[in-house]
Amino acid sequence: MLKTVRIQALWRQSLGRHAPKQKQLRVLSRPYSTKSAKPTGSVIPLLGLTAVISMAAHEISSILGEDSVSYDDDDIETHGFSDWASTNSTGRAVAIVYPRSTEDVSKIAAICSKYGVPMVAFGAGSSIEGSFSSPHSGIVIDFTYMDKVVATHPDDMDVVVQPGVNWVDLNKSLEAEGLFLPLDPSPTATIGGMVSTNCSGTNAFRYGTMKDWVLNVTVVLADGKVIKTRRRPRKTSAGYNLTSLFVGAEGTLGIVTEITLKLAVVPKETSVAVISFPTVKDAASAATKVIRSGLQLAALELMDDVQMQVVNRHGGESVRMKNLDESPTLFLKFSGPTQEGVQADISQLQNLIKSCNPGKSYFARSKQEETDLWAARKEALWTMTSIKPEGHALWSTDVAVPISRLAEIIELSKKDAESLGVFASIIGHVGDGNFHEAMMYDPKNTAQKAAVQDAAYKMVGRALEMDGTVSGEHAIGMGKMNSLVDELGGDTIEVMKRLKQALDPKWILNPGKVFALPAGSTAVAAKRLE
Amino acid sequence: MLKTVRIQALWRQSLGRHAPKQKQLRVLSRPYSTKSAKPTGSVIPLLGLTAVISMAAHEISSILGEDSVSYDDDDIETHGFSDWASTNSTGRAVAIVYPRSTEDVSKIAAICSKYGVPMVAFGAGSSIEGSFSSPHSGIVIDFTYMDKVVATHPDDMDVVVQPGVNWVDLNKSLEAEGLFLPLDPSPTATIGGMVSTNCSGTNAFRYGTMKDWVLNVTVVLADGKVIKTRRRPRKTSAGYNLTSLFVGAEGTLGIVTEITLKLAVVPKETSVAVISFPTVKDAASAATKVIRSGLQLAALELMDDVQMQVVNRHGGESVRMKNLDESPTLFLKFSGPTQEGVQADISQLQNLIKSCNPGKSYFARSKQEETDLWAARKEALWTMTSIKPEGHALWSTDVAVPISRLAEIIELSKKDAESLGVFASIIGHVGDGNFHEAMMYDPKNTAQKAAVQDAAYKMVGRALEMDGTVSGEHAIGMGKMNSLVDELGGDTIEVMKRLKQALDPKWILNPGKVFALPAGSTAVAAKRLE
Known part of the structure; x- marks a missing residue:
């Protein structure tokens, strides 16, 4: 550790x-x-x-x-x-x-x-x-x-950890068992923070969010009393779901000090495809087609033209060498227990998107190519941060909407940001109707800062008009307290406060x-x- | 409706x-x-x-x-x-x-x-x-x-319903869209009851339980105030997870009057296998091997020798004609978007269980055979009820344990029930570590009734010793109030009561x-x- x-x-x-x-x-x-x-x-x-x-x-x-x-x-x-x-x-x-x-x-x-x-x-x-x-x-x-793995139960496919455990380290320690915690937030994240924000990441389309992988939590209450929300069965309908109440509560209801996590089997076979489209709408409509087909992808991600330019020009060497198309692009991960199954999924995908104006397609032909292609997606955030000019700040936030509205809200939000003349890029967990927009601005330029903030408000407001949420995977914190009231209304907030x-x-x-x-x-x- | x-x-x-x-x-x-x-x-x-x-x-x-x-x-x-x-x-x-x-x-x-x-x-x-x-x-x-489908959003893969909607009716009405609510409780169940008990059934191994399919609920509070827990995004980390708090609360925190349900894509290709084993332990060990392989079955069910006798002798005609083996049996459902994928899954299954002493195997060769084989599992409860002698009662309950302990608790519980000389059968959602035991008794025979009740207590107690839960899918009701205290301890119950x-x-x-x-x-x- x-x-x-x-x-x-x-x-x-x-x-x-x-x-x-x-x-x-x-x-x-x-x-x-x-x-x-x-x-x-x-x-x-x-x-x-x-x-x-x-x-x-x-x-x-x-x-x-x-x-x-x-x-x-x-x-x-x-x-x-x-x-x-x-x-x-x-x-x-x-x-x-x-x-x-x-x-x-x-x-x-x-x-x-x-x-x-x-x-x-x-x-x-x-x-x-x-x-x-x-x-x-x-x-x-x-x-x-408090960064210890307290107990590993490979036969039960669960693990008991302290909140300071880093999830990348945890997954490394589980490699020998062929098991993993299938969440994928920032590689720096620790389990405690992941619980407190109900995090997710690129794997949520297939595996769900943090709440779906927490079997129980040990919680220190405000007065110091210690409770455990339940034992270790993978399924239960006994009493109130306290576990899901503490997950995502951002440490405002109790302090989580031990967590039992459900684990998944590491897929034996995987593959990756990267496919560009002329517009975000085309990419989103291809994604919708894939989702409605029942094809069970491991991940279904979207990066916009700006974000593609960034990784193409400033990403790691292996990414830059790929010379990816600089237009809206879907990143698809395939996985399964057999190669035949994965191959069948890839063929079906190719059939499905034929009619959606696909541009350049890259299908990994080796494990190395798989890693290189996926690196473009994984490096997105870090690459973008690395090009931020000295003294500039990043306004980065996310919303989620019902999946049919994703293309529309992304296009409107891009237009807003473009009109400000600031750098703005979009990365979407398109399978979940969830996306992030990041805008760079000079915090000393008061007008620019206000305009960026206003564009972010607009995006949040639009998500609500589309029956979505003000936060898909980063929780509320201080940043979105008022937006939460807009989302849920005073009476629902009142119940939370009770x-x-x-x-x-x-x-x-x-x-x-x-x-x-x-x-x-x-x-x-x-x-x-x- | x-x-x-x-x-x-x-x-x-x-x-x-x-x-x-x-x-x-x-x-x-x-x-x-x-x-x-x-x-x-x-x-x-x-x-x-x-x-x-x-x-x-x-x-x-x-x-x-x-x-x-x-x-x-x-x-x-x-x-x-x-x-x-x-x-x-x-x-x-x-x-x-x-x-x-x-x-x-x-x-x-x-x-x-x-x-x-x-x-x-x-x-x-x-x-x-x-x-x-x-x-x-x-x-x-x-x-x-209150049995209306309020709104269907096929593009968002969700549906808004009133609590009186029957889930079988709902799934029929969604057939044309190729969508379904992938829960599988009693065919009589309505969405309201399914929400209130956090129900599941044979599909939970693949699709999870009711809590995983409820996007939001409209709730009438004790004083008549109406709240909605959230809007319709498939993913969120905004504020407390009230939805999961009301799901499984058995109407003790509020009265659920409208529910937005997430829907899944009906798998295009399916298949069924029925495989017997000499002992429950062999069957469970085969199941564990399958689970750990990462093979994504649609269902993984177990019926014991007694339950197999019941369906074999008293089931519907198509089931009786199959003349299934009367020993512990796994029922496996395969599903996926392509036939090649399903075929690859079946081949892998056959390889995996070779070393687990499989007895008679039945692999469906047609859609009709698939239905007939699965009917043996579906008819289990009703068949058992139909052979209950006039005036006799059924003590039926379930527990769930970490998956590695399932064989042991089933064998011990069977031994207990056999020693009473009453009819007792076991059906297990083995992929979830969850099983039901049903015992028949004469309620006028006070000693027998007490013995049956005692055997049920013992099973619940054993589940707790194995770090399990007193109720895997039927909630607490009145029947398991004291057991819930045993499971969680006074301090956790106190939090629920607060x-x-x-x-x-x-x-x-x-x-x-x-x-x-x-x-x-x-x-x-x-x-x-x-």
């Missing part, structure tokens, strides 16, 4: 450290709403708040040992700000604590509960919606040292995420806000 | 009407626990309770029309007792109401909330754990007239299911209990 720590360290180096260390913490609830776009904020006097949180941190340190608590400015900064996030808070934690067991987390929570101090769980720090920021200050709980209130009556678990903190909350930070 | 009503009518005719109409309602919490097996109960004086509930029923009738409310004794009886259930209550509702819209249900709930009257949602009445019984009396809400309390503070939604009613609840029935 050393590699996890290394990956995290690299990741953290890449996080920006530009945010000024302020004497006042500005509580920023960035509006992402299509309706009410007025920024809201209030100012917390630092002294009293810091004193209470410090008291809690020192009590934690006295119980878990001094090494378990960091007050280091850089440490606090890297846990409070991310270059990758479209939304950041200028609020910062007072201390970072490093538990080594569920019991440690339980003790931390009991102390924080006693003082009414906010607790923010921290995984790999790769949230793009500000899920791990500290708008109400408090204590960050970092799971770097559940929050029932499990975290002091609102100290990751406050200011998913929903704004209510007046009347008894958390320290909230008291300061009144 | 007329057929739904006919199926329901037939079903209802088959329900027993033997329960005495008592002047006192005995609140029965039947113990199903391995730890505490003491029956608990208390007696509610009928008069005051009935008067309050009647008042609510009359108010409903005055608003929705007299036709919407039934006080008929037979109607009340068929809504309160089931021959199929291992657990029944002697409690009965005062009235049955028949809403025709979400608005109707909202009005009903507002009235019941005002009077603190229990509400029990009723689908097809096929629960085997007493999920729809009325231990605390109250009003039953029957969805017979959610219940948050959404149904008067505990009027299907009280006495999932958990026992707490003292201090303000529901009418609970008040009587104090």
Whole structure:
């Protein structure tokens, strides 16, 4: 598991450290709403708040040992700000604590509960919606040292892990058993963060999202009590589905400290095809045809012309050498237990898309070519980031719509972004009706920033008009709190808040995420806000 | 949708009407626990309770029309007792109401909330754990007239339905689109009941359980407020997963009045194989080999020697003519978009099981043979019921365990049942580690009944020792309330109860299911209990 720590360290180096260390913490609830776009904020006097949180941190340190608590400015900064996030808070934690067991987390929570101090769980720090920021200050709980595989049950096809385990490392450790966790988020992601955001990635079309692979979670509640949501059967209809309630709750209902994951069999045979189309509409209509045929692909991804240009010109050597077509392109992964089956799938695919104006097609003829072709898709995000000019920022976000509306929303969103004259590219998990748009802008250019933000709002608003969701796989964080209200309406949000209130009556678990903190909350930070 | 009503009518005719109409309602919490097996109960004086509930029923009738409310004794009886259930209550509702819209249900709930009257949602009445019984009396809400398909979106592969829609009817109506809802519970089941129990059946190995096919639900809350859990994207990570919380909650958190279901593509090519083995262990080990190979079967079912005898001797003509082997048997369904793929799967299956002592094998050579072979599996439950001697009862229940333990728990449970000298058979969804045991007994023979009940407890206890669940697909109802505590522990139950309390503070939604009613609840029935 050393590699996890290394990956995290690299990741953290890449996080920006530009945010000024302020004497006042500005509580920023960035509006992402299509309706009410007025920024809201209030100012917390630092002294009293810091004193209470410090008291809690020192009590934690006295119980878990001094090494378990960091007050280091850089440490606090890297846990409070991310270059990758479209939304950041200028609020910062007072201390970072490093538990080594569920019991440690339980003790931390009991102390924080006693003082009414906010607790923010921290995984790999790769949230793009500000899920791990500290708008109400408090204590960050970092799971770097809870990175153990607790038990592997190959015969039951499950594994028990701590939240700090990196999923790439986990899958490497399972290779010998021929098993894997079939999610595919950022390679830096840890299981804890993946649970908290209900992540997915390119494999979701075939395998579903994180909620579909979590058998149970051990959770430390707001007051330090520890529960386990269920045992290890692959199927159950016993009692409320607490597991699915904690998955995707972004640490606002409890802190997940152990996870039992269902595993899938690594497909014996795979193949890859890359096919370009004259328009996004053609590509989407080919994708729809494939989906409706019942052909079970392992992945069905879309990259737009801009994104194809980026990987073609700035990708790794093997990708650049392919000289892929620079028009909207589908990336298809085939998989199955037999070569005959995979071959039959490929033939059927070729028949299906004949009538959809396919352009250049690349069908992998070797394992190496398979890797090289898929690399174009895998390198997309990193390549795009690498061409970002110094000082520029990336506004990256995603939505999901019913699949028949995908082509339309992508085309409209592209048009909007193009009209701004900024770099904008689109990557779509087209099999799920889910896509990401990334726009580059100069944050010092206030007008440009506002225009980019406005284009993102428009995209979110359109997704709702099409009966979709404001977040397909990155959760709500701080970035989309208002949009969530637009999506679900006040009464549904009210039900969510009732559940929050029932499990975290002091609102100290990751406050200011998913929903704004209510007046009347008894958390320290909230008291300061009144 | 007329057929739904006919199926329901037939079903209802088959329900027993033997329960005495008592002047006192005995609140029965039947113990199903391995730890505490003491029956608990208390007696509610009928008069005051009935008067309050009647008042609510009359108010409903005055608003929705007299036709919407039934006080008929037979109607009340068929809504309160089931021959199929291992657990029944002697409690009965005062009235049955028949809403025709979400608005109707909202009005009903507002009235019941005002009077603190229990509400029990009723689908097809096929629960085997007493999920729809009325231990605390109250009003039953029957969805017979809410049986409409509200909207079909073939391009998005989803459908919006009311809870009274029968799933077999629904799938027939979707045939032309080449789509289906890939669940497979009792053919009588309605979508509402399937949502409320998180049902599954033979297709779960490939397609998952009900929770995996519900995109959103419209829910009437305890006080009559209406919410919708989300819109129609196939993927989302926006806010708490309320959908999965209401699925499987057995109507105790809210009343589901509209459901958007994800649909799958009907596989173009299918095939069926039936393969016998000398022992359950051999069959299970063959199944494990298949699962670990990554071969994606459409279904992987097990029937034991007794169940094979039953279908072989008492099944339909086409099944009897097959003269299947009367030893533990695997039923395998293959499916895919191409014939070559299905053929490759069959060949791989044959290779895989060579070393697992397979006995007689039947591979379907035509569509007709496919249907005939699968009929043996489909007819199992009905055939078994048809041979039940007059006056005898069936104790039928299921558990699920991690897949490596399935052979062991089946063998131990069979031994237990055999030692009682009663008829006992086993059907397993072996791909999910889930199986049903059905035992026949003479309810007048108190010792035999107690022994059968004890054998069922033992099976449930063993499932827990093996890290499994007390209910794989039939939910908790009244039958397994104590077992749920054994499975999850007091603290996890406490969290579930906090959610219940948050959404149904008067505990009027299907009280006495999932958990026992707490003292201090303000529901009418609970008040009587104090």
